[in-house]
Amino acid sequence: MAKTLRAPIILDNVTKTYGDKKALSNVSVTVKENKITGLLGPNGSGKTTMIKIILGIIRKDAGKVLLRGRDPFKDPRAREHVGYIPERPELPSSMPVREVLITAAKIYGSTNPKDTVDEAISLAGLSGNEWKRFKELSAGLKQRAAIAHALISDPDILIADEPTSNLDPIERVRILDLLVDLNRKEDLTLLFTGHVLAEVSRVAEDIIVLRNGKLLFQGSPRNLMDIASIVAIRASDPVKLSMLLEERGFKTRHTPFSLTVYLSGREEIPRLMEALAVLASKHGIDIFSIDTVEASLEEMLRRE
Amino acid sequence: MSLKRIYGLLSLDLSDTIRPPLLYFMVFVITLLSVVLAYVQLFSTTESLAMNILRPTLLATALFLALRGASGISQLVSNRVMEVYLSYPVSRLSIAIVLYISRVVVPSILLITIPLLAAGIVLEPLVVQEPSNYILMGVSFLVQALFYGSVFVLIALVAKSTGTTSILSLLFYFSYNIIALILSSVSSSVTSTLFRLAQAMSFYMTVYNSLTTNIEALRPYLWEYLLVPSLTLLSALTFILIMSRRFEP
């Protein structure tokens, strides 16, 4: 597939409101060209709203959006060479998937729709199932059909909204690997959403985190891990230790048997160790174990 | 914007609107109905033939437009195919026009023209005598069908759910016709404004009256000719405007 250098995705102070609820609040992000960018956030954080605004499916209330250098809501040329895999994908079931893809290839302006579709079917791993109707496909094959549909646009940019939701664990890995493979082979910019940090950070080179419509973080997965350190402590009196650590400005959660400390970065670990040493000796609390753990997205967001 | 792209989108959406077997079934039923009606009655004018054939067909067309056309748009929204349409490199205005053509214009033309053609075969010796009146009556019924369809798709944009769209569309259709009937019953004479309004609410009645009456006092006024076509145009433009400027799936 032919490639040309095109502008990436840019959001500048984008705001979107549904009634009283702010779905996106002054979000500014840039998606880097030819990189895999993961968009993270819990349900209702504004991920899908952001994706729809990027594609021009819905309007923004304020701010500026550029997709391939154009406003996607006003200028349909912005969506040329942009593939979209919606959350829980759906294609018309009135004709076989291959026919739908050929028609879609014509809409994308393909000069040779049949060849384009055959290539997309092969790349998406849909071969052998292309004559079925969309509704007859399994969840995994539906996802592959949606990927094939996204590929017929000869994409520079591929946008996937929760591409692994509703799939079993094996199929989740396969689909993500397929997207990574496409990013490498086809040199395309991939923006995908998810809510499992481990899954997204496995493949993403850049991560954007949203919470309640606000941008929490944009950077590399390593940096995200740094700010998301968690320390699990087993102690003789976790309740008292928790209270004492809170007095010293640490964010904690405790059970009768253990204590979790949420740090804003790995650089806070020495300060925590020092505090633990002082508090243990001063208040006679026995520390049995201290472990650093990788934060899940949910834990990280809970801490904020 | 390439016409090829718009045509592609039209084919894609039409494949849903006029997908068999419902379309074949509808065509079979309305053709059979019109042929039987053509055989069991005697006609000596093409306008009375068209009137008798197309009145029951119009009800079937309105049902199709409500249950497949307009609620199909709601279904596109609820099953998120609309998002796929909106992600194509096609302008919103083009998508709105394509949806209007696919969900209203094409089904109306099919369901009005086919029975007209079938009855035209049965009564070919009559139709060839006055084809212009026959076509004119067909066009008048088509305008009425487009009117219902335009209102239905407007309802679909607001309702966004297939069930609500179907119910509200049918409610509109029956209320509209009941109001026309009430206006006609309470009017004092056939020349009163109320009676004229009741007649003008069905564009084909206005056209039929203008083709059949020789009495000057009973001839339709200009506003009677303009009422339904204006409402159709207004509804269609409103649908296209909302769809292209404000609609969010």
Add this chain to the structure above:
Amino acid sequence: MDKRRLFGGLLASIGLALLIGALIGSIIGVKTSLSFDGENYLGDNKALIISLYSSTSEGTAVVEIYNASQVFYISNVTGDPRSLVKALTAFNINATQSEYNYDMRLGLVYGTSKVEANSMILSALPSLSKVLEFNIREAPPENGVFVIRENMSSGEALLVFALGQTVSYNVEYSVSNTYRLPYTYVYAISGVMVVVGVLVSAPWKRANPP
């Protein structure tokens, strides 16, 4: 969209409906003639109105009246005769008994009404022509029988007023043109449509999956 299959399916559906419709039409299709008769005791100050209204057909009506003293008729007037009879109330000619039938297959509304009025008014019906804007004519008797023969276009009515003590009548209506294509032609056309439709949409002709 598989346009060929869609077109074929539509053609076959239309053809099949046309074929079945024509078969139904050959069994319960239109009628081309009707005749009915009757005898009515009227007495004084009464008249019998025999009405025919060719709502959608066109044909020839022959009305024969026996034992009448006078017969008047209104012909080639547009509109439903039931409304015309009602309009006569303005002249104190009131319908006391009416019986009408609509034969859809013949495109004809027909029936009789007994009207009551001053015998002077009834005898002078033609003089009301100007007021009513209808031409009311008197029928001349031929060997004691009044015969009215009228060609009726679609939407026209014929009203015959018979005055007398006991009046008998005989009515015949025959359709002049049904404007139908012969059944054999319709069968042939519908048969071709079905065959072509099936052939065009034949699954073995489609580009099938390997």
